[in-house]
Amino acid sequence: MSIEEQAWSARTAPARMIVPGLHFIATPIGAARDITLRALDVLAGADVLAAEDTRTLKHLMEIHGIPLGNRHVYAYHEHNDAAMRPRLMQALAEGKSVAYASEAGTPLVSDPGFQLSRAAIEAGYGVLAAPGPSAVLCALTVSGLPSDRFLFAGFPPTTKSARIRFLQDLANVQATLILYESPKRINQLLEDLSQCLGEGRYAAVCRELTKRFEEVSRGTLRELADAFSGRAVKGEIVVLIDRAGDVKVDEVTVQDALKMALVGMTVKDAAAAVAEAYNLPRRDVYQLALKLVAK
Numbered sequence: 080m081s082i083e084e085q086a087w088s089a090r091t092a093p094a095r096m097i098v099p100g101l102h103f104i105a106t107p108i109g110a111a112r113d114i115t116l117r118a119l120d121v122l123a124g125a126d127v128l129a130a131e132d133t134r135t136l137k138h139l140m141e142i143h144g145i146p147l148g149n150r151h152v153y154a155y156h157e158h159n160d161a162a163m164r165p166r167l168m169q170a171l172a173e174g175k176s177v178a179y180a181s182e183a184g185t186p187l188v189s190d191p192g193f194q195l196s197r198a199a200i201e202a203g204y205g206v207l208a209a210p211g212p213s214a215v216l217c218a219l220t221v222s223g224l225p226s227d228r229f230l231f232a233g234f235p236p237t238t239k240s241a242r243i244r245f246l247q248d249l250a251n252v253q254a255t256l257i258l259y260e261s262p263k264r265i266n267q268l269l270e271d272l273s274q275c276l277g278e279g280r281y282a283a284v285c286r287e288l289t290k291r292f293e294e295v296s297r298g299t300l301r302e303l304a305d306a307f308s309g310r311a312v313k314g315e316i317v318v319l320i321d322r323a324g325d326v327k328v329d330e331v332t333v334q335d336a337l338k339m340a341l342v343g344m345t346v347k348d349a350a351a352a353v354a355e356a357y358n359l360p361r362r363d364v365y366q367l368a369l370k371l372v373a374k
Contacts, residue, residue: 097124100205109289125178218317222283240343287314
C-alpha cells in the first residue's frame with residue numbers, strides 16, 4: 080500500500096479507540112494541513128475534548144471532517160484553570176480519555192496546560208502527547224542559527240527594568256536564545272537586545288510562520304533594531320539570538336551596561352545584574368555603579 084493509500088485509509092477508517100488518560104495534541108500554527116494523522120485520531124476518538132480556544136479547535140475539526148458528535152468542547156485556559164481542572168480530572172478518574180489542544184502549536188509551550196499535566200501525573204493518570212507543530216522548532220529550523228543547543232525563554236517582561244534584568248541574565252548563555260514577543264513590543268525588544276547582548280550579535284526575527292505573510296528577517300541585532308524601528312507589524316513573532324561569543328569586557332562596556340540597568344533599577348540590583356551577566360566581582364561593579372550615580 081502506498082503512502083497516499085495509507086493516509087487515505089487512516090482518514091476514512093472508523094475512529095480508533097483512544098486509551099484512557101490525558102492526551103496533549105499539537106495543532107497547526109498556521110497551515111491547517113500541518114496537523115498529524117495521529118492528532119486527528121485522538122480528536123475523533125477522545126471521550127472529552129478541551130481547548131485553550133474552543134472556536135479554534137472546532138474550526139480545525141470541521142476543516143478535517145472530524146465529527147464532534149454529542150461531545151462538548153470545554154474551554155481550559157489560564158483564567159479558568161482553578162475551576163475547570165477539577166472537572167477534567169474527574170473525567171480522568173472515571174476512566175475517560177481527555178484530549179487537550181492549545182490554540183496553536185505544542186501544548187505546555189507558553190500555554191496553561193502545564194498545571195493540568197502536573198495534576199494528572201501526580202494523580203497517577205497516563206499523560207501522552209501527539210507531537211506536531213511548534214513555533215519554537217519551526218523558527219529554529221529557518222533561522223540559520225546553531226540548533227545543537229538552544230534555550231526557549233518565553234515572553235520577556237513587559238516593563239523595561241524587568242526586561243533589562245531578564246536579558247542580562249541571558250547574555251552569556253552558550254545556546255541559541257529563543258523568545259516570543261508581541262508585535263507591539265518587538266521594536267523595543269530589539270533595541271534592548273542590541274544594548275544588553277551586543278549590537279553585532281547575529282539574530283533572526285520570524286513572523287507569521289507557515290502563514291500567508293510569513294517573513295524571516297536575519298542580521299545583527301543592530302541591523303534588526305534599525306529595520307524594525309518605527310515599523311508597525313502584525314502577527315505572531317519569534318526572536319532568535321545566536322549564542323554568546325568570547326567578549327572582552329572593559330570598563331566602558333560595564334559602564335554602558337550599568338547605565339542601561341540603572342533605568343528603573345536600584346543601584347544594588349543594577350550592579351548585581353551586570354556583575355552576574357559579565358561574571359565580574361559584585362563589589363567592584365557596585366562601586367562603579369555608585370560613581371556613575373554620583374556624577
